[in-house]
Amino acid sequence: MVSKLEQHIVSLLQDGDQRAIPIIYENYSSSLLGVISKITKDNAMAQDVLQESFIKIWRYSKKYDPNKAKLFTWLYRIARNTAIDKLRSHNLKFEKEIQIEDSNVYKLSTSGLNQDTIDLQKHVATLDLKYQIVLKALFFEGMTQQEASEELEIPLGTVKSRLKIGLRELKKIYNP
Numbered sequence: 001m002v003s004k005l006e007q008h009i010v011s012l013l014q015d016g017d018q019r020a021i022p023i024i025y026e027n028y029s030s031s032l033l034g035v036i037s038k039i040t041k042d043n044a045m046a047q048d049v050l051q052e053s054f055i056k057i058w059r060y061s062k063k064y065d066p067n068k069a070k071l072f073t074w075l076y077r078i079a080r081n082t083a084i085d086k087l088r089s090h091n092l093k094f095e096k097e098i099q100i101e102d103s104n105v106y107k108l109s110t111s112g113l114n115q116d117t118i119d120l121q122k123h124v125a126t127l128d129l130k131y132q133i134v135l136k137a138l139f140f141e142g143m144t145q146q147e148a149s150e151e152l153e154i155p156l157g158t159v160k161s162r163l164k165i166g167l168r169e170l171k172k173i174y175n176p
Helices: 004-014 020-040 043-059 071-098 120-124 129-140 145-152 156-174
Strands: none
Touching (some): 020 071, 129 145, 145 156
16 A cells, blocks of 8 residues: 555656655665665665765656555665665776786796686676675675675575576576
C-alpha cells in the first residue's frame, strides 16, 4: 500500500516539480546516507555521494515508474549505484596515484608464475560489479563463501550463484 506522502512525492516528480526534492530529502536522506555510508565507509565521501544521488534523482525523476518499483526502492538503487560508482572511481584514482615506476622493492622471478593466470585480476575487473565483488572476496581476500555472505551482507545462495556465473564468464575469456 502506498502512503499519501509517497503518492504526493511521485506526483511532484512526474510533474517535474522541484518541491519533491526537499520532501524526499526530509523523509529519506538519513536512510539513503546509511546505505551510502555502509558502502563508502567514509563520511565525507558519503555526503558527496548523497548529494550526487539527489542530483540523479532529480535528473531521472520523470523516468520513475511507480508500477515498476516502490519509491524507496528506486531511491535506494540510485544511491547504492552512485556510491559503488564513486568508490570504484576513487579506488582507480588512488591506485593510479600510488604507482611508482622505479620500485626499490626486491624483484621476483616470474619463471614460477603461470602465465595463463597473471592477468586474472584484469579480467575479473571486466565482469559486472556484483560478480567482481564476490570473486575478489573469495579468491583475492581468501574468504569462505559463508564469510563472504556475512561480510557482503548477501545470502549464501546468492554468493554461490554469483561465483558460478562469474567463473563461467571468466571461462569464456580464457577459453573463447
